Amino acid sequence: MFEELRKKISNAIRGISKKEEEKAEAQQERNEEKISNEVVSKEIGVKEEVSETKRPVAKSDEAPGVALEKQGKQERTLDVSLASKIKGAVLGNVTLSDKEVSGFIDKVKMSLIESDVSYDVAEEMSENLYSSLKGMRVPPSKAEDEFMSKVRESMTSVLSKGSHGTNIKKFIDERVKANDLPVKILFLGPNGTGKTTTIAKIAYMLKNSGTSCVISASDTFRAAAIEQTEHHAKKVGVPVIRSSYGADPASVAFDAIAHARSHNIEVVLIDSAGRQETNRNLVMEIQKLVRVSKPDLTIFVGESTSGNALPNQIRELSNHVKIDGIILTKLDCDAKGGNAISIASATGIPILFFGTGEGYDALVPFDANFIVNNILPAS
Ligand SMILES: Nc1nc2c(ncn2[C@@H]2O[C@H](COP(=O)(O)OP(=O)(O)OP(=O)(O)O)[C@@H](O)[C@H]2O)c(=O)[nH]1
Ligand SMILES: [Mg+2]
Numbered sequence: 001m002f003e004e005l006r007k008k009i010s011n012a013i014r015g016i017s018k019k020e021e022e023k024a025e026a027q028q029e030r031n032e033e034k035i036s037n038e039v040v041s042k043e044i045g046v047k048e049e050v051s052e053t054k055r056p057v058a059k060s061d062e063a064p065g066v067a068l069e070k071q072g073k074q075e076r077t078l079d080v081s082l083a084s085k086i087k088g089a090v091l092g093n094v095t096l097s098d099k100e101v102s103g104f105i106d107k108v109k110m111s112l113i114e115s116d117v118s119y120d121v122a123e124e125m126s127e128n129l130y131s132s133l134k135g136m137r138v139p140p141s142k143a144e145d146e147f148m149s150k151v152r153e154s155m156t157s158v159l160s161k162g163s164h165g166t167n168i169k170k171f172i173d174e175r176v177k178a179n180d181l182p183v184k185i186l187f188l189g190p191n192g193t194g195k196t197t198t199i200a201k202i203a204y205m206l207k208n209s210g211t212s213c214v215i216s217a218s219d220t221f222r223a224a225a226i227e228q229t230e231h232h233a234k235k236v237g238v239p240v241i242r243s244s245y246g247a248d249p250a251s252v253a254f255d256a257i258a259h260a261r262s263h264n265i266e267v268v269l270i271d272s273a274g275r276q277e278t279n280r281n282l283v284m285e286i287q288k289l290v291r292v293s294k295p296d297l298t299i300f301v302g303e304s305t306s307g308n309a310l311p312n313q314i315r316e317l318s319n320h321v322k323i324d325g326i327i328l329t330k331l332d333c334d335a336k337g338g339n340a341i342s343i344a345s346a347t348g349i350p351i352l353f354f355g356t357g358e359g360y361d362a363l364v365p366f367d368a369n370f371i372v373n374n375i376l377p378a379s
Pocket of ligand 2: 195196197219225271272274
């Protein structure tokens, strides 16, 4: 699915290697020409010295010039190994010109932008790449690998800005060990990004590892949201605390926390209604939810398909609510994953998981290599 970027980068590199090879070819031809002329004139000199006995005898149907030319060709073939050595020296370590490096970087930048990396971040990465490639001496046969590894390094370094973050499972395990329970996790984000489905996936993951949890159906706003939560909870086999539509989401969360305490349930997963960072009422509502439930972790659920708007949405919302981690859903939906790079760069908030499908097990822990390989598949 990300073959396109790799192809473009390979082509960009090949363009450079090809140019270098053409240069070297031309150089080789000039050298061969020079060597062979020297050889031929030397030969002629030698032959002339011994011309009485050794002069090549032209066959009756060949002009003397033709015979000499044939001999010259023969000498030229003999000299090819020397010419190859010269060519090897030229090609052995190629220093790329600034123009060539810039051309390559421009193509990489374009491809990053096409993979959903925001313009500013693509620009910053390009500048870094330019510094590390400029003046680099590479054997043309290794140029592609060398360049690819520099591009990968650069992506990984941006992604790791936010990767020293929270490992949910470890966080919960430590709290369980310390008997500091329940752990409360609030999920928020724009409409339809996959909050409720992701909560079900987390519940499934926790249940499979022996951690008990309850879901708070705190989206009391959207029609059918409560039934949808109940449907998922039933499928993964965890309890739900619900109220009616229009009820205060914070009071539902409060009840769910009380339920967890009285039933020794370790984790409370709090759903919420989809909201835009610009909707003041919904922002105030989430602030109330935070005040009442005092979540240990607040997780933003966003779509990896939503492009460049996402880093700004997260930044804007985090002005109102502290966000501890991000889950990017729908990576399976033709998302190029580049916005993980932009988010890490722009917000520094750790990405915890990727959603990779609608199934309950379609949740992959964040790994910088995973996203780099998605954008630049290894050949
Ligand atoms: N392909 C794919 N679909 C997903 C993923 N995560 C969620 N979905 C789908 O996205 C749609 C919306 O998911 P919900 O869980 O209802 O999203 P939500 O954020 O709770 O939506 P609202 O409550 O309306 O704000 C559903 O059809 C899910 O099955 C994912 O990782 N991959
Ligand atoms: Mg929902």
